[in-house]
Amino acid sequence: MKFLCVNCDEGMKLDTTSGPREGSLEAIFVCPRCRYKIVMLTNPWETQLVQTLGVTIGGRTAHAGPFEQILSSLARPGGEAQEGANAELTSSGCPFAGMFEQAEPAESATGMRWAAAATIRLERIPSFIRPMVQRAIERYAMEQGHHLITDAIMDEARSRLGM
């Protein structure tokens, strides 16, 4: 979208932007020759469409951060849509901070104990798949109310999980 000053036949330049307020962005354009000003007011759908494209009216002063658009637009868990909400990745107020802390492998985080015989069997599983198998068996054992994984529970889990 471009604006032309009818009196001067000059392309108008963006002066300032503000908003969105109540779903509307405000962009003031000025004629570089006669200084005549107009204000463009977007309707909520136009505002939303611009935001979904990941571009900024008025230009950017910094490069977009990783997942900027996803994190600023994904609705807060259990929350309502909030106008202008902008989740900063590094901010402690980020609603997704829980998903973005240090990576922690899930294996052995369950506190489940392994009997010696079961541990030996676990060791025999190829290393590249072992953490996944361990996690699946631990999850199965927890669901069944066990605290110690034995040979028998491994057999049961393998049969039930199709391993």
Next chain:
Amino acid sequence: MPKTYKDLVGDGGSNIVGQVTEQLTRLRARMQGIKGRVAVVSGKGGVGKSAITVNLAAAVAMEGAAVGILDADLNGPSIAKMAGVRGQRLVITAEGVQPARGPVGMRIMSMDLLLPHDDTPVTWQATMQTEAYIWRSSMEATALREFLSDTVWGELDFLFLDLPPGTDRIATLADILPGLTGMILVTIPAEVSHLVVRKSLALARDLRVPVLGLIENMTGYYCQNCRTVGDLFRPGEGPRLARDFGIRFLGEIPFDPRLARACDSGIPFVAVHPQTAVGRVFQTIARDLSVAVYDEADEHPERGRR
């Protein structure tokens, strides 16, 4: 005569074209390190596309390739569950977001990793939720672009993209990712599925998206007792469909209940059952696919540079 749109240079100060160009530059830079970018599509839902993606990717990784999976089904993500990475926390670095680490060293990114609860749907904040259909598809395309360009994939031999059902998704991906190496079509031996797959194939041809091959899932029932495969649907239709469109038929995957259970438990079936009938089929397809991708790269080296 007053000036027209084309006479006016620039857009007055927002530099929207520059911002979009910068997005594309980021995407291209990220994709530079990825040799094969393969979309797995079906057109029809419920044909086992995600299960095939995970197992095929695992089979390729078991051959020694560096493999990533992007779950491009934003609204119904299932790859994180099938690859056992749900609950892994993502790490942000200066380079971007580190993907989750799955079995066989696979790097995985999915919207599921951003959702806190099993029953949390993907909804977007908006100034107006009414008539959200106007902007929702744009938002989803932007999210897909960010997943591609902001994930630290590193050097990969293959990046598999698991697309949601719908022939329109092929067009969206082709727009976002011009350097797409090609796509794999997944069908089941049922006329209703073939009917939709034919549309996907025709659209791919129109869009000039290379088709790397067709996989037919659930071609029969694998009996664990008899170790034989019995028919579920009318046999032989997949190869015929591939012949009709002049594409490679990559293979038939019989239905094995253990595959479904393995998906639920987050372990690729092929990794724990490589010697079964189904496991062997995945490994054969993985090798054929590798050949198809490198053939494609050989014939069209310019795609990899986009």
